[in-house]
Amino acid sequence: MILKRPIAGDVVVIRCADHLSSQADFVLGVIARDVEVGKLHLRDGIRIELGWSVLTLRREADGGMTLHEPDFDEDPFTRLRSDVSATLTVIAAQNDVLRATGARGVRVRFDQKIVLASGVLQLAHVYLQRSADVAKDDSGWFIGPVDEPPAEQLEAVYVYQLLSTRPEFLRVLALPSGYLAIFSDGTIESIVDEDDVEVWQQAPSP
Numbered sequence: 001m002i003l004k005r006p007i008a009g010d011v012v013v014i015r016c017a018d019h020l021s022s023q024a025d026f027v028l029g030v031i032a033r034d035v036e037v038g039k040l041h042l043r044d045g046i047r048i049e050l051g052w053s054v055l056t057l058r059r060e061a062d063g064g065m066t067l068h069e070p071d072f073d074e075d076p077f078t079r080l081r082s083d084v085s086a087t088l089t090v091i092a093a094q095n096d097v098l099r100a101t102g103a104r105g106v107r108v109r110f111d112q113k114i115v116l117a118s119g120v121l122q123l124a125h126v127y128l129q130r131s132a133d134v135a136k137d138d139s140g141w142f143i144g145p146v147d148e149p150p151a152e153q154l155e156a157v158y159v160y161q162l163l164s165t166r167p168e169f170l171r172v173l174a175l176p177s178g179y180l181a182i183f184s185d186g187t188i189e190s191i192v193d194e195d196d197v198e199v200w201q202q203a204p205s206p
Contacts, residue, residue, distance in 0.1 A: 117151030
């Protein structure tokens with residue numbers, strides 16, 4: 001699907017899967033608002049932080065400007081792609097979790113690190129917990145096993161790498177520090193806040 005919107009004398013284009021049309025329209029509305037108040041100036045190569053991702057505007061041969069997302073399948077640090085479905089899908093899923101829990105989201109970026117117990121991504125029953133005291137390039141998230149002893153070896157992955165390994169985990173990554181989420185067979189089993197209060201009220205569609 002392709003959506004276009006005239007903004008400040010330009011035409012901004014966004015490409016995504018059909019079922020993400022409402023999210024795409026919202027993004028175009030945010031851009032239009034930011035341009036109107038002088039917060040954003042449209043130009044080739046400008047980067048726009050959006051949730052866990054960073055979109056880039058590229059001037060096309062026809063004069064229009066197309067939004068691109070990092071190429072999460074190849075190299076998101078150096079390559080872009082014109083379909084922004086991955087960005088919008090994750091943002092929609094994270095917003096569902098925030099609404100269900102009543103939590104105020106704290107941004108996580110695709111290029112931040114997640115520390116995890118070695119081998120935990122192959123397990124069905126795991127927990128994710130976010131800490132506040134972290135380095136700039138660290139998301140604060142730790143992934144560990146629920147039913148096994150703490151791992152002696154740790155490793156780290158980038159947030160975006162979960163897209164190809166455990167995409168369901170991305171749903172909870174906008175939760176603030178102190179929150180803990182438990183997954184069982186790819187489904188959220190429980191979420192507790194920083195006071196150990198159960199806040200998982202429903203099971204939103206991913």
